[in-house]
Amino acid sequence: MDELVEAGVEPSTAERVLAKARELTGRRPRALKASELAAQKYKAVKTGVAQFDEKTPWGGLREGFIYEFAGEFGAGKSMLAHQIAVKSAVEGFGDVVYIDTEGTANPSLMGKMAKRFGGEASALDKI
Numbered sequence: 001m002d003e004l005v006e007a008g009v010e011p012s013t014a015e016r017v018l019a020k021a022r023e024l025t026g027r028r029p030r031a032l033k034a035s036e037l038a039a040q041k042y043k044a045v046k047t048g049v050a051q052f053d054e055k056t057p058w059g060g061l062r063e064g065f066i067y068e069f070a071g072e073f074g075a076g077k078s079m080l081a082h083q084i085a086v087k088s089a090v091e092g093f094g095d096v097v098y099i100d101t102e103g104t105a106n107p108s109l110m111g112k113m114a115k116r117f118g119g120e121a122s123a124l125d126k127i
Contacts, residue, residue, distance in 0.1 A: 007101035021097040078104040089126040090119030
């Protein structure tokens with residue numbers, strides 16, 4: 001929640017957004033021991049950025065984890081977030097929570113990406 005507040009989201013709004021995300025995904029955060037984490041099996045979605053995917057031990061971004069990308073304006077963070085969300089939805093990862101703190105979410109672009117990744121625009125209903 002702190003990251004959302006730092007990005008300019010009102011604390012009450014941030015809490016509502018996170019509560020809704022937990023409700024929709026059916027997941028509650030909980031602490032894990034490293035041994036528990038290592039024993040769990042997760043699917044991974046490839047980001048489409050080969051250099052990134054090759055450097056992660058699991059070949060992309062693991063399901064059930066929260067990722068935050070930071071960088072300068074124009075570095076491609078929003079495009080990467082769009083691509084990851086759409087690929088996850090198209091590849092059947094279930095519901096995808098996309099928190100847009102900068103007003104860059106573009107459903108039209110996401111629809112085009114879904115087709116590019118072999119899915120239908122209906123995959124956007126999972127985002």
